[in-house]
Amino acid sequence: xxxxxxxxxxxxxxxxxxxxxxxxxxxxxxxxxxxxxxxxxxxxxxxxxxxxxxxxxxxxxxxxxxxxxxxxxxxxxxxxxxxxxxxxxxxxxxxxxxxxxxxxxxxxxxxxxxxxxxxxxxxxxxxxxxxxxxxxxxxxxxxxxxxxxxxxxxxxxxxxxxxxxxxxxxxxxxxxxxx
Numbered sequence: 001x002x003x004x005x006x007x008x009x010x011x012x013x014x015x016x017x018x019x020x021x022x023x024x025x026x027x028x029x030x031x032x033x034x035x036x037x038x039x040x041x042x043x044x045x046x047x048x049x050x051x052x053x054x055x056x057x058x059x060x061x062x063x064x065x066x067x068x069x070x071x072x073x074x075x076x077x078x079x080x081x082x083x084x085x086x087x088x089x090x091x092x093x094x095x096x097x098x099x100x101x102x103x104x105x106x107x108x109x110x111x112x113x114x115x116x117x118x119x120x121x122x123x124x125x126x127x128x129x130x131x132x133x134x135x136x137x138x139x140x141x142x143x144x145x146x147x148x149x150x151x152x153x154x155x156x157x158x159x160x161x162x163x164x165x166x167x168x169x170x171x172x173x174x175x176x177x178x179x
Contacts, residue, residue, distance in 0.1 A: 005041055005086040006105060008033050009064065014078055019071045020056075022063040023085055031057075034064050039091055043084045050080070102159065111165045112137050115157065120147070120175075123166065147175050 008027040015022050027033045033040075034057040042050045052068040059065070071077055092103070104126050112120045124138035124146065133151040149155050149168060158167040 004089040005043070006089065006092055006103070007084055008040070008087050009085040011042070011077075011080045011083050011085060012063070013081060014074050015060075015063075015065050017074045018067065019073050019076050020065050020067045021077050021080055022060075023066055024062065025064050027087075030059075030064055033087060034066055039088070041086045041088060042080055043086055044082075049083060102161070106161055107135070107159070107166075109164075110159075110161075113165060113167050114170045115167065120168070120170075126151075145176075149174060 009023040009025045009030075011021045011023055013022045014020065023034070025033070032038075034054055036054050036056060038054040040052050040054060041048060042052060052071070055067045055069045055071075057064060057066050068077070107126060108123050110123050112122060114120055119140050121137040121139040121141075121144075123135050125136040127134045127136070135149050135151055135156075137147040137149060139146060155168050155171060155174065156166065157169050158165075160166075
């Protein structure tokens with residue numbers, strides 16, 4: 001069985017000379033994910049490059065500055081620029097998601113139905129905007145444009161991971177089907 005990994009950030013540059021890297025986080029749990037002692041894996045495209053343990057973490061502007069155990073010099077981390085920071089699936093399970101919270105990869109690909117049970121499409125992407133996420137629904141009917149819906153209680157009525165489906169209330173003006 002191959003091990004699953006989930007993206008939690010991207011190394012965009014080095015920071016100083018003491019083996020620190022600048023990471024743009026793609027996780028909702030950066031403080032937990034990047035805390036000292038966390039086990040991470042660095043990938044270049046789909047190739048595993050290194051398994052690392054976080055030695056230190058601090059935030060600077062929009063970046064998370066990380067150093068890894070056993071890598072005290074810029075020479076140790078310079079090659080990681082542009083690479084993905086991943087977490088193994090078994091390390092991700094320890095996150096305590098609150099009721100109604102999900103990992104993005106659990107939502108992407110789910111079928112979306114209206115209250116009457118009509119299939120609208122499937123979740124293609126999730127965008128973080130302000131106070132709530134916006135989900136992109138790829139329509140199941142040919143020629144129909146993608147639909148953007150806010151992830152709010154008034155719209156998203158049910159998420160069933162076992163059934164792999166989402167039920168939404170199509171509020172007036174939410175879907176423009178006029179061509």
